[in-house]
């Protein structure tokens with residue numbers, strides 16, 4: 474199978490046109506002042522469903538042929554990916570089944586049901602739910618839509634990179650939240666293909682950074698999953714990782730790991746200075762700039778990836794807590 478290229482990203486963009494929003498790129502006065510170079514926020518928190526995940530999910534589902542579509546799609550995510558799959562499937566008239574464990578709180582279950590997906594509650598862990606999703610895919614031919622390690626998902630996320638370079642052709646440094654690496658791989662592929670001089674910064678949290686550990690080890694490794702404010706960055710990269718580890722290794726210039734206090738600081742700054750309500754994962758790029766981790770060089774773009782934060786938790790952070 475050939476490596477993903479810019480061509481795949483343009484095909485993805487055409488395929489998801491009308492299904493996702495073209496999000497704004499806005500100058501941050503406060504961060505520009507602080508760094509002494511123009512700093513822009515790519516506001517993917519304003520994407521439909523509240524995160525960029527809709528791009529990849531829409532591309533993966535829209536790429537299915539009519540026969541595959543008639544058998545439906547399945548996933549096991551409780552978070553932004555599950556939400557995106559449910560929304561994209563509804564838009565395309567495809568039946569979606571989302572498996573959740575008994576541990577998932579009622580409000581999250583209801584949120585996914587409200588998007589029109591069939592919710593199946595099985596087992597006591599995310600692993601149980603994942604297993605059930607795989608079983609449905611095998612038994613009934615439903616298409617499993619993985620959260621990051623999938624060509625169409627990566628290409629869909631890459632459309633965000635195409636937008637950045639069109640909105641700011643002189644962009645010099647880009648900060649990208651990094652977990653499973655679908656977002657990073659897609660966006661960095663777009664940027665480096667068009668201008669290899671752009672420097673890419675992946676940002677993860679210190680607590681459970683599986684991609685960082687895997688890059689260090691030279692192969693996919695598991696890390697203990699710890700609670701973090703950047704919950705959307707939690708989880709492993711898959712021991713049978715096919716795409717995102719190799720792409721991240723090839724396209725990443727710098728990787729920064731943030732402590733919880735910095736992530737909280739990023740969320741507070743976003744709220745107080747930019748009037749943005751962000752989840753922890755969405756604020757890590759801002760946090761890295763506030764921590765002085767990126768030496769200013771030229772115009773900076775920060776990918777602000779999502780806003781789906783529990784309101785009580787957000788309030789605690791704004792009031793000065795970091796957990």
Ligand SMILES: *Cc1c(COP(=O)(O)O)cnc(C)c1O
Pocket residue numbers: 524525526553554620621650651652653654655656657705706752754755778779780
């Ligand atoms: C999923 C997610 C990420 C990380 O994306 P990966 O493709 O797993 O690296 C970052 N921010 C938000 C808000 C997310 O939902």
